[in-house]
Amino acid sequence: MDLSQYAELFLVESREHLSSINQQLLEWERSPQATEPVAGIFRAVHTIKGMAAAMSYSVTSDLAHRMESLLDILRTGDGEVTQDHFELLFRATDTLEQAVAASVSGREGQLDVAEVLAALDAATRDLGAAARRPSRSSMPLVAVSEGPGIWIRVQIEPNSTLVGARAAVVIGRMEAIGAVREVRPPPSAFESDEFDGQFDFQLETELDPEAIEREIRAAGDIKQVLVGAERSRTDVKQTASGRSRHVRVDLQRVDSMMDLIGELVTARDQLTQVSAARTAGDLDDLTLKISRLTSDLQAEIIQVRMTPVWQVFDRFPRLVRDLARQLDKQVEFRVEGKEIELDRAILDEIGDPLVHLLRNAIDHGIEPPAEREALGKPPTGRVVLSALREKAKVAIKVSDDGRGIEREKILDRARRDGMVGDEVETLSDELLLRVLARSGFSTAAEVSDVSGRGVGIDIVATRLRALGGGLEVSSEIGVGTTFTLQLPITLAIVRALTVEVGDERYVLPITHVTETLDLDSSAVTELDGRAGLMYRGTVIPLVDLRELVNVSGIVPDRRPVVVVQIGGRRSGVVVDTLTGQQEIVVKSFDPPSGTLPIFSGATILGDGMPVLVLDAGGLV
Amino acid sequence: MASPNKMHEYAGVRLLVFRVADLACAADASVVREILPAQQATRVPGAHEAVEGLINVRGRLVTLINGRQALNHPPENGDGPVILVEVGERTVGISVDAVLDMFSVAPDDLAERADLPGVDAQLVKAVGRRADMSFVLLDTDALLGPYLAA
Numbered sequence: 001m002d003l004s005q006y007a008e009l010f011l012v013e014s015r016e017h018l019s020s021i022n023q024q025l026l027e028w029e030r031s032p033q034a035t036e037p038v039a040g041i042f043r044a045v046h047t048i049k050g051m052a053a054a055m056s057y058s059v060t061s062d063l064a065h066r067m068e069s070l071l072d073i074l075r076t077g078d079g080e081v082t083q084d085h086f087e088l089l090f091r092a093t094d095t096l097e098q099a100v101a102a103s104v105s106g107r108e109g110q111l112d113v114a115e116v117l118a119a120l121d122a123a124t125r126d127l128g129a130a131a132r133r134p135s136r137s138s139m140p141l142v143a144v145s146e147g148p149g150i151w152i153r154v155q156i157e158p159n160s161t162l163v164g165a166r167a168a169v170v171i172g173r174m175e176a177i178g179a180v181r182e183v184r185p186p187p188s189a190f191e192s193d194e195f196d197g198q199f200d201f202q203l204e205t206e207l208d209p210e211a212i213e214r215e216i217r218a219a220g221d222i223k224q225v226l227v228g229a230e231r232s233r234t235d236v237k238q239t240a241s242g243r244s245r246h247v248r249v250d251l252q253r254v255d256s257m258m259d260l261i262g263e264l265v266t267a268r269d270q271l272t273q274v275s276a277a278r279t280a281g282d283l284d285d286l287t288l289k290i291s292r293l294t295s296d297l298q299a300e301i302i303q304v305r306m307t308p309v310w311q312v313f314d315r316f317p318r319l320v321r322d323l324a325r326q327l328d329k330q331v332e333f334r335v336e337g338k339e340i341e342l343d344r345a346i347l348d349e350i351g352d353p354l355v356h357l358l359r360n361a362i363d364h365g366i367e368p369p370a371e372r373e374a375l376g377k378p379p380t381g382r383v384v385l386s387a388l389r390e391k392a393k394v395a396i397k398v399s400d401d402g403r404g405i406e407r408e409k410i411l412d413r414a415r416r417d418g419m420v421g422d423e424v425e426t427l428s429d430e431l432l433l434r435v436l437a438r439s440g441f442s443t444a445a446e447v448s449d450v451s452g453r454g455v456g457i458d459i460v461a462t463r464l465r466a467l468g469g470g471l472e473v474s475s476e477i478g479v480g481t482t483f484t485l486q487l488p489i490t491l492a493i494v495r496a497l498t499v500e501v502g503d504e505r506y507v508l509p510i511t512h513v514t515e516t517l518d519l520d521s522s523a524v525t526e527l528d529g530r531a532g533l534m535y536r537g538t539v540i541p542l543v544d545l546r547e548l549v550n551v552s553g554i555v556p557d558r559r560p561v562v563v564v565q566i567g568g569r570r571s572g573v574v575v576d577t578l579t580g581q582q583e584i585v586v587k588s589f590d591p592p593s594g595t596l597p598i599f600s601g602a603t604i605l606g607d608g609m610p611v612l613v614l615d616a617g618g619l620v
Numbered sequence: 621m622a623s624p625n626k627m628h629e630y631a632g633v634r635l636l637v638f639r640v641a642d643l644a645c646a647a648d649a650s651v652v653r654e655i656l657p658a659q660q661a662t663r664v665p666g667a668h669e670a671v672e673g674l675i676n677v678r679g680r681l682v683t684l685i686n687g688r689q690a691l692n693h694p695p696e697n698g699d700g701p702v703i704l705v706e707v708g709e710r711t712v713g714i715s716v717d718a719v720l721d722m723f724s725v726a727p728d729d730l731a732e733r734a735d736l737p738g739v740d741a742q743l744v745k746a747v748g749r750r751a752d753m754s755f756v757l758l759d760t761d762a763l764l765g766p767y768l769a770a
Contacts, residue, residue, distance in 0.1 A: 259679030591664065596666035
C-alpha cells in the first residue's frame with residue numbers, strides 16, 4: 001500500500017505525541033516516583049514506533065523501539081530512574097523529533113543517531129536487563145488446523161488522523177502474530193474518504209484475546225476492539241452522522257478566505273452606497289440580504305481562525321527547563337489559561353516575543369539558588385505564564401519572582417545614551433518600557449548568549465500596537481518583574497481616524513488619539529530646538545505629517561492637529577484634513593527597503609485602495 | 621535543430637515576454653504568478669523611487685515596482701499591465717509597457733548574457749532570439765530584490 005499520502009498526517013500526529021512526551025517527561029522529572037507519566041510516555045513512544053513502522057521509516061521506529069525498551073524497564077519498576085536517565089530521554093526525544101522530520105522529507109538516511117542509540121542501549125543494559133527486542137521469529141507460530149480463527153472488529157477513533165494508516169498498521173501487526181483473512185472492508189478501501197475506521201477480519205493466532213487486543217491497541221487511537229465478534233457487518237454503518245467531524249485545513253486557505261471575505265465586505269459597502277443612490281425596493285432588499293450574509297460569513301471565518309493558546313504555550317515548559325539547567329537556576333514554571341483562544345494570526349505573532357520574555361525572566365530575573373537563599377527567598381524561583389480574558393481583550397503575562405529591574409542602573413545608562421534628560425530622577429514603569437524597548441539597549445550586567453539584549457522588545461511593542469494591543473511592564477526590586485501583552489481576541493478590526501496630507505491618505509488608530517484641534521499658530525513654539533506645541537499648560541513635540549512623509553503642494557491655511565499619546569508621551573501631528581473615522585482591518589505588509597519606521601501596517605479602504613496605518617509609537 | 625529525443629530531454633524554458641520602454645524583456649514563466657491590468661498604487665514614504673507603492677491584489681498587499689525605473693528608463697504615466705512575480709518567498713508586482721508573448725525556447729536558443737547598451741549586465745540572465753525579435757531574459761530576483769527589505 002502506498003503510504004506516502006499519509007506522510008504529512010504522520011508528521012502532524014507524531015509532533016502531537018512528541019509534545020506530550022516532553023510534557024510528561026517534565027512531569028516525571030519533577031516527581032520521579034509517579035507512575036503515570038512514564039506509562040504515558042511509553043504509550044506515546046510506542047504509538048510513534050507503530051506509525052513509523054507502518055510508514056517504513058526504519059530509523060525512527062528503531063529509535064522509538066530502543067527508547068521503549070529503556071522505558072519499559074523503568075515503567076515496570078525494575079530499574080530506578082536517575083537524573084542521567086532524564087537527560088538521556090530528553091536527548092532521545094529531541095533526536096526522535098529530528099528523525100520524524102527527516103523521515104517525512106526522505107532524509108532519514110542522513111541522520112546520525114548511532115550515539116543516542118548506543119546510549120539508550122547502554123542504559124537499558126545497565127539496568128540489568130538485556131534490551132528486549134521481540135523479533136517476528138520469536139512470535140508464536142500459527143496454529144493452522146484450528147479452523148477459521150476468530151473474528152475481530154476494530155473501531156479506530158473516527159476523529160483521529162491517519163485512520164487509514166492505523167488500520168493498515170493493525171493489519172500489519174496482526175500478520176506478525178498470526179494469519180489474517182477476510183479483511184472487510186478490504187485494505188484497499190482504507191485509503192478512501194468513505195472509510196470510517198471500522199473494519200473486521202479473521203485472525204488465527206495462539207495469543208489469547210487479551211494479548212491480541214494489546215497488539216491492536218498499540219496502533220494508537222483505537223476506540224474499540226471486539227475479539228470474538230460475530231461476523232456481521234450489517235450494523236456497521238449505524239452512526240455516521242451525529243458526531244462532530246473535523247478536517248484539517250491548510251492555514252493559507254483560511255488566510256486567503258479571510259482576505260477574500262474582507263474584499264467581499266468592501267464590495268458590500270460599495271453596493272450599499274449604489275443601492276442607496278437609487279430608489280428601487282427590490283434592490284434594497286437584495287442589498288440587505290447580501291449585507292447580512294456577508295456579516296455572517298465574516299463572523300464565521302473569525303471563529304474558524306480562533307486557536308487556543310496552548311498551541312504556542314506547550315513548547316515552553318521544555319524550553320524553560322533547558323534554560324534553567326543551562327544557567328544553573330532552579331525554576332518552577334507554571335502555565336495558566338491554556339484554553340484561552342486567540343485569532344491564529346495574533347497567536348503566530350506572539351510566539352517569539354514570549355520566548356524572548358521567558359528567556360529574560362530566567363536569565364536576568366531569577367537569581368541563582370544560593371543568592372536567593374541569602375535573600376531569604378525559596379531557592380526555587382517561579383516563572384508564571386498566564387493568559388487571561390478581559391472583555392474583548394486577552395492579557396498574556398510573563399512574571400517572575402526574581403530580582404526585578406534595577407532602575408538606577410538603567411537610568412544611568414539611559415542618561416549616558418541621551419535617552420532621558422538629567423531632570424528625570426526616577427524611571428516610571430512606562431518610561432522603563434520605553435528605554436527597554438530601544439533596540440540594542442542591554443539591561444544585563446553581563447550579556448549572556450541565552451537572552452537577547454533588549455533587542456526585540458521594540459519590535460514586540462510595534463507589533464502589538466499594529467494588532468491593536470499594547471505592552472506593559474511592572475517591576476519591583478527584589479520582588480520580580482511582570483510583562484503584560486495586551487491583545488485583541490480577534491484580528492484587529494480597529495477604529496481609526498482617516499487623515500489627508502496633499503493627495504495622500506493615512507489612517508491613525510483611535511486608541512492612541514487623545515484629541516483633535518485646530519492648529520493655532522500662536523501656540524507653536526520651540527522644544528529642544530524642534531517645533532513644539534503649547535498644549536494644556538505644557539509643551540509637546542509638534543510633527544508635520546507633510547514633512548514627515550515628504551508631500552509637496554499647496555499647504556492649506558487651516559490645519560488640524562491630532563494629539564497622540566502612548567503611555568505618558570504625547571505629540572501633536574499636523575495634517576491637512578481629517579476625513580472621518582472608520583473600522584479598518586490592519587494587515588501586515590512587507591515594507592520595501594527604506595520605508596519610514598512610522599507605519600505599523602496597512603489597510604484597504606472602502607474604495608479598494610491600500611492605505612498605510614500610522615504607528616503612534618513612531619510619532620511620539 | 622535538435623533531435624526529437626533531445627527535445628524531450630530539454631523540455632525548454634517557458635518565458636513571458638514583455639516590453640519596457642523600447643526593450644523586449646523576458647522572465648522565466650515559472651516565477652510569474654499572474655498578469656493584472658494597470659494598477660493604482662499607494663506610495664510608501666521612504667522607499668526607493670522605483671517603488672510605486674502598494675497595490676491591492678484580492679485583499680493582499682503587494683509591492684509594485686516600476687519596470688521602467690528599475691531598468692533605468694525615465695518613468696512614463698502609462699497604463700501598462702502589472703506582472704506579479706515571485707521573488708523568494710514574496711510576491712512582487714512590476715509594471716511594464718505591454719505583455720507581448722509567452723513561449724518556450726530551447727536552452728540552445730539562449731546565449732550567455734552579452735553587453736547590451738543601457739542594460740545593467742547584472743540584471744540579465746541571457747539574451748535570446750525568436751523569429752525576428754531579440755529579447756533579454758531578466759534575472760527577476762536581481763532586478764526586484766534590492767527594493768525589498770532584507
